[in-house]
Amino acid sequence: MTALLKAHKITKAFPGTLALDQVEFELRPGEIHALVGENGAGKSTLMLIMAGVYQPDGGELFVEGQPVSLHDPHHAQRLGISTVFQELALAPNMSVAENVFTHTQPVNGAGLVRFEEMFEATERALAVFGIKVNPRVPLRRYSVAVQQIVEIARATQRQARALILDEPTSAIGERESERLSQVLRMLRDRGVGIIYVSHKLDEVFAIADRITVLKDGKLVGTVRTAATSQEAVVRMMVGRELDQLFPPRDGGREDTVLEVRNLSGPGYTNVSLDIRSGKVLGVFGLTGAGRTELARGIFGIEPITGGEILIFGRPVRITDPRKAMNEGIAYIPEDRKQDGLFLEMSLLDNVAAACLRALSGPIFMHGSKGEALARDAMSKLMIKARGVEQRVSSLSGGNQQKVLFAKWLARHPKVLIADEPTRGTDVGAKAEIHTLLRKLAQEGAAVVMISSELPEVLGMSDRVAVMREGRLVALLDRGQATEERVAAYALGTSGDGAAASGRTDNE
Ligand SMILES: Nc1ncnc2c1ncn2[C@@H]1O[C@H](COP(=O)(O)OP(=O)(O)OP(=O)(O)O)[C@@H](O)[C@H]1O
Ligand SMILES: [Mg+2]
Structure with a gap:
């Protein structure tokens, strides 16, 4: 069988980094082929070469047996290769529909765009993923999760022969991921070849026919999913055994640090919750449940419309993030591109910027102390970079996420709200971030971890808050938080929609 896409001895170097070293890769028609490996x-890089964004320095690409050199992404698209990039490539100020139908807008005889038709098609394309949006409004009004689905819908409706998805589920919840799997299986059964890049090995094992592992730019191997195990693939990825255990949950001193009473704002209503030092509070919910909105309210990004926030029992008015930071609150946002990082600045400047006051003096004078902090973060979080001077935009996606994390850790917050802190990080880094969160709690911080990954929530949390449709529907102690129960509350199938906060039902 001729491969749809084949990479032969592909090499690509960036200044100081050999990103790909004579890599072999092959995509067959009608297969889902997962590509996995640590951050960096x-x-x-390999996907960007196959999508025509980068030119390789060496080696050859073949499309259906023919050697090609892809000039640009449009060229790749004309050859039937469609890509969902890791860093979403959308036009936030254009409408949702225009984003779904870039370059393929339906036109009438006079060459005018048939908008109504485009709007309806957009609604249909997104309904497949269980998402209801207004196709006419600018895309920027929607969450990262919706934006990621828009990008997926755009790629899947192009009728490509080869579909490349680079971490398509990093920002979406379990429900949308399920739908995506269904869509991909359907496309595969029609003969489409799909490359699926992901750090979520459960997902990979559920969907992929074959798995290729890269490590430090080199091919480790390609295996059939049915003939291997998750442990074996992890060993190929990291080159050693790795236990997937979560850090032990012995906490520090327990005190209520932050309390919200009947808090309301855009996307959440009447939330009452106490956040305690020494503990990790996990916040679970489906996409759109209001978790990020609540965090943004507490951190002063979006104004609250009702209720109050107390810190150590003292009511505070948090009208902007600066006030929140002065109260010792830190918020690691889910969208590193929009609110988190200065992409064009170095790793050092990013880490130093977050703790300017701790370092005293303007940013260009942070000198050796900032550098020590940045180096410390690099080694603690295993950030793969040439040095602290490397620009953040040239780090791999997962390593950017680690820099964002490092930024806030350097401030030693009293309350840390981490929104999807392990999004896009590899297994090793994930465990590292879990350990750091727990250490922070042991040192006396109150940690709030928003996550869409149920195993992570259950493995890390001392208490689990479940949100659904903007409301807090359950607050469970660790002993009560079983997978079934948490999922049932999140889905609204627990048979008890009126579950109050602090509710404790007996086993
Ligand atoms: N534009 C660039 N300039 C310099 N170095 C780069 C650039 N793009 C990538 N690199 C480097 O190439 C290596 C591979 O990066 P790549 O983004 O392909 O990793 P990845 O496997 O996709 O990682 P992740 O899981 O974190 O997304 C990294 O060391 C990265 O820093
Ligand atoms: Mg990547």
Whole structure:
């Protein structure tokens, strides 16, 4: 069988980094082929070469047996290769519909765009993923999750022969991921070849026919999913055994640090919750449940419309993030591109910027102390970079996420709200971030971890808050928080929609 896409001895170097070293890869028609590896292994670089964004320095690409050199992404698209990039490539100020139908807008005889038709098609394309949006409004009004689905819908409706998805589920919840799997299986059964890049091995094992592992720019191997195990693939990825255990949950001193009473704002209503030092509070919910909105309200990004916030029992008015930071609150946002990082600045400047006051003096004078902090973060979080001077935009996606994390850790917050802190990080880094969160709690911080990954929530949390449709529907102690129960509350199938906060039902 001729491969749809084949990479032969592909090599790509960036200044100071050999991102790909003579890599072999092959995509067959009608297969889902997963590509996995640690942060910085070269996955995105290989995908960007196959999508025509980068030119390789050496080696050859074949499309259906023919050697090609892809000039640009449009060229790749004309050859039937469609891509969902890791860093979403959308036009936030254009409408949702225009984003779904870039370059393929339906036109009438006079060459005018048939908007109504485009709007309806957009609604249909997104309904497939269980998402209801207004196709006419600018895309920027929607969450990262919706934006990621828009990008997926755009790629899947192009009728490509080869579909490349680089971490398509990093920002979406379990429900949308399920739908995506269904869509991909359907496309596969029609003969489409699909490359699936992901750090979520459960997902990979559920969907992929074959798995290719990259490590430090080199091919480790390609295996059939049915003939291997998750442990074996992890060993190929990291080159050693790795236990997937969560850090032990012995906490520090327990005190209520932050309390919200009947808090309301855009996307959440009447939330009452106490956040305690020494503990990790996990916040679970489906996409759109209001978790990020609540965090943004507490951190002063979006104004609250009702209720109050107390810190150590003292009511505070948090009208902007600066006030929140002065109260010792830190918020690691889910969208590193929009609110988190200065992409064009170095790793050092990013880490130092977050703790300017701790370092005293303007940013260009942070000198050796900032550098020590940045180096410390690099080694603690295993950030793969040439040095602290490397620009953040040239780090791999997962390593950017780690820099964002490092920024806030350097401030030693009293309350840390981490929104999807392990999004896009590899297994090793994930465990590292879990350990750091727990350490922070042991040192006396109150940690709030918003996550869409149920195993992570259950493995890390001392208490689990479940949100649904903007309301807090359950607050469970660790002993009560079983997978079934948490999922049932999140889905609204627990048979008890009126579950109050602090509710404790007996086993
Ligand atoms: N534009 C660039 N300039 C310099 N170095 C780069 C650039 N793009 C990628 N790199 C480097 O190439 C290596 C591979 O990066 P790549 O983005 O392909 O990794 P990845 O496997 O996709 O990682 P992740 O899981 O974190 O997304 C990294 O060391 C990265 O820093
Ligand atoms: Mg990547």
